[in-house]
Amino acid sequence: MGTTRKDFLKLSATAGGALGLGLGPSSLGGQEAPSEGPAARYAARDVQEAPRKLDVLVLGGTGFIGPFQVRYALDRGHNVTLFNRGSGRSVFPYLETLVGDRNGDYEALRGRRWDLVIDNSTSQPDWVEMAAEFLRDQVDQFMYVSSRSAYADVSRVPMSIAAPTWTYERAGLSPGDRLPYGLAKAESERNAMRIMPGRTTIVRPGLIIGPGDETDRFSYWPIRIHRGGEVLAPGDGTDPVQIIDVRDFTEFMIRLGEDSTMGTFNCVGPRVPRPMSELLYGIRAVTTAETSFTWVDDVEFLAGMGVRPYAEMPVWRPPTDGNEGFARFDLTPEVEAGLTFRPLAETAADTLDYHFSRPEPRREALRSGLTAEREAEVLRAWHARRG
Ligand SMILES: NC(=O)c1ccc[n+]([C@@H]2O[C@H](COP(=O)([O-])OP(=O)(O)OC[C@H]3O[C@@H](n4cnc5c(N)ncnc54)[C@H](OP(=O)(O)O)[C@@H]3O)[C@@H](O)[C@H]2O)c1
Numbered sequence: 476m477g478t479t480r481k482d483f484l485k486l487s488a489t490a491g492g493a494l495g496l497g498l499g500p501s502s503l504g505g506q507e508a509p510s511e512g513p514a515a516r517y518a519a520r521d522v523q524e525a526p527r528k529l530d531v532l533v534l535g536g537t538g539f540i541g542p543f544q545v546r547y548a549l550d551r552g553h554n555v556t557l558f559n560r561g562s563g564r565s566v567f568p569y570l571e572t573l574v575g576d577r578n579g580d581y582e583a584l585r586g587r588r589w590d591l592v593i594d595n596s597t598s599q600p601d602w603v604e605m606a607a608e609f610l611r612d613q614v615d616q617f618m619y620v621s622s623r624s625a626y627a628d629v630s631r632v633p634m635s636i637a638a639p640t641w642t643y644e645r646a647g648l649s650p651g652d653r654l655p656y657g658l659a660k661a662e663s664e665r666n667a668m669r670i671m672p673g674r675t676t677i678v679r680p681g682l683i684i685g686p687g688d689e690t691d692r693f694s695y696w697p698i699r700i701h702r703g704g705e706v707l708a709p710g711d712g713t714d715p716v717q718i719i720d721v722r723d724f725t726e727f728m729i730r731l732g733e734d735s736t737m738g739t740f741n742c743v744g745p746r747v748p749r750p751m752s753e754l755l756y757g758i759r760a761v762t763t764a765e766t767s768f769t770w771v772d773d774v775e776f777l778a779g780m781g782v783r784p785y786a787e788m789p790v791w792r793p794p795t796d797g798n799e800g801f802a803r804f805d806l807t808p809e810v811e812a813g814l815t816f817r818p819l820a821e822t823a824a825d826t827l828d829y830h831f832s833r834p835e836p837r838r839e840a841l842r843s844g845l846t847a848e849r850e851a852e853v854l855r856a857w858h859a860r861r862g
Contacts (some may be wrong), residue, residue: 480544501729510566513687514542517825519722522550525733526822529553532589532614534577534606535596537566539687540620544593544725545570559596576601583608591732600654600662607670616735618676618728619667623801624657625679630797633805636679636739640664664739676731678724679800681743682790685721685822686829692789693718695844696758697827703764707857708851709788711772712752716790717743717802720822723815730813738808744805744816746757752792757819761827771857780853782845789843 486758531548535541548555548791556571557563563572573583575598592614594606607617627632627641640661643649650659660679668675684693691698699706724742731740752770759766770785771777774784774793785794792801806814830838845853 510568511542512566513829514546517686517722517829518543518546519726522547524550524552527733529590529732530588531555531729532558532584532587532592532610534558534592534594537562538595539689540683540721540725541595542566542687543721544728546594547722547726548729551733553729556587556589567791577606579605581605584609584613587613589614591616591618592708593620593728593732594667595620596665598622598656598659600659600666603663604666604670607667611670612633614674615670616674616676616732616737617667618678618732619664620728621677621679622656622661622663622743622796623681624743625660625664627657627661628797629682629799629801631800632803634741634800635808636741636801638800641770661788673737676737677739678728678731679739679741680719680724681741682718683721683724684718684826686825688826689842691841691843693822694830695789695825695841696755697762697823698830699760699844699850700755700758700766701764701827702847703762703766705854706755706766706768707788707854708751708755708768708770708780709777709782709784709791709795710748710770710774712755712770712795714751714791715748715802716751716754717745717748717804718790719743720817727809727812727814734813736812738812740809740812740814741804741806742809742814743802743804744814745804746810746816748802748804749819754790754819758781758823761820761824769854769857771853776857776860777853780856782853787845787849804859 531553533541533545533555536545537559545555556573557567558573558575560576561572561574563570575581575583592610594603594617595605603619608801610617625640627639627645631638641658642661643658646655646658648654654662664677667677682692688694719742723744727742755768782788792798794801794803
């Protein structure tokens with residue numbers, strides 16, 4: 476609706492300054508390095524060097540989470556090597572990139588040693604198996620990026636790692652069948668732990684959000700609220716939300732490596748689940764748009780209009796029908812192990828700033844949420860129904 480990035484930067488600078496929200500230079504128009512993508516602009520500032528320097532191997536490293544992980548590791552003073560099919564050369568031209576393929580070509584890793592390997596780049600159990608077998612005697616710690624989707628049961632309140640994960644039996648599948656994402660992640664975890672017992676760290680992120688996220692799932696909300704007007708808001712505002720800023724997630728992973736912490740960790744936040752209303756009002760606080768929310772608390776009405784939780788209404792998953800614990804994780808062990816949470820204001824402001832840095836065609840073609848027309852149609856039907 477005609478708002479430019481320059482306008483937004485002006486607004487976010489005013490909001491951040493006035494509210495004392497600690498928005499970093501990233502939100503205020505800092506310089507962007509030629510590579511590293513959003514990590515160069517939005518990574519944590521003033522990072523202290525770690526007391527112990529690690530040799531870190533990142534399998535992947537050049538997509539969404541990788542660059543933030545690598546940037547933080549470098550800022551902490553660690554040595555980082557990448558392994559991928561070659562894209563590392565343009566994203567991190569000054570780092571050593573070992574070129575291979577998760578699909579069976581690990582030769583480039585032979586004869587080397589690392590303190591920590593982080594496996595970002597696959598959900599395929601046999602690829603995790605190959606990497607762990609290959610690296611078994613060459614690394615001290617194997618960290619695998621799994622997912623909250625590994626849980627077969629998210630009905631428990633609060634959720635913890637005690638909840639069961641997917642197995643072939645639970646999924647009604649057999650080895651050789653095409654694996655759904657959650658089972659693939661759970662099997663990948665088991666492969667890593669079987670091959671490197673006592674030396675494995677599993678991280679299970681929920682929705683990873685922030686600048687650089689090209690799925691537009693969380694981003695839908697800041698972008699929509701920034702546009703102003705009447706916003707369709709799902710539920711009655713009380714449904715809990717737990718998600719994770721890409722920087723909180725990746726910094727936590729590096730800390731787990733620095734402390735040689737093994738085990739399994741959920742990666743969502745904040746610690747006290749945030750109601751949907753606080754999420755949307757919190758996002759509104761970093762814009763100056765004139766926005767009102769119309770809370771539509773009738774899930775069946777929304778379904779009838781083709782508006783499903785998490786799909787057309789991203790982030791939102793009502794805590795019913797087996798999803799009671801989906802956004803109610805007890806994060807005590809994770810916080811004790813070093814998980815921290817940025818203010819929502821910083822995530823929202825940086826997400827918007829990133830959005831306005833994208834080329835116009837991309838800004839106009841969001842990959843999640845409702846189009847303006849569809850949203851207006853649903854709101855009209857809702858008001859008509861309510862008289
Ligand atoms: N986004 C979310 O909300 C969410 C939630 C839960 C879990 N996760 C998990 O988080 C991880 C996200 O990963 P990311 O993409 O951001 O990681 P990343 O490490 O930043 O990027 C993926 C890397 O994988 C490399 N790669 C892809 N195919 C390869 C192959 N065949 N052989 C070798 N390298 C290969 C790519 O480089 P090349 O193309 O050059 O090979 C790239 O460097 C995934 O495991 C995902 O399941 C995401």
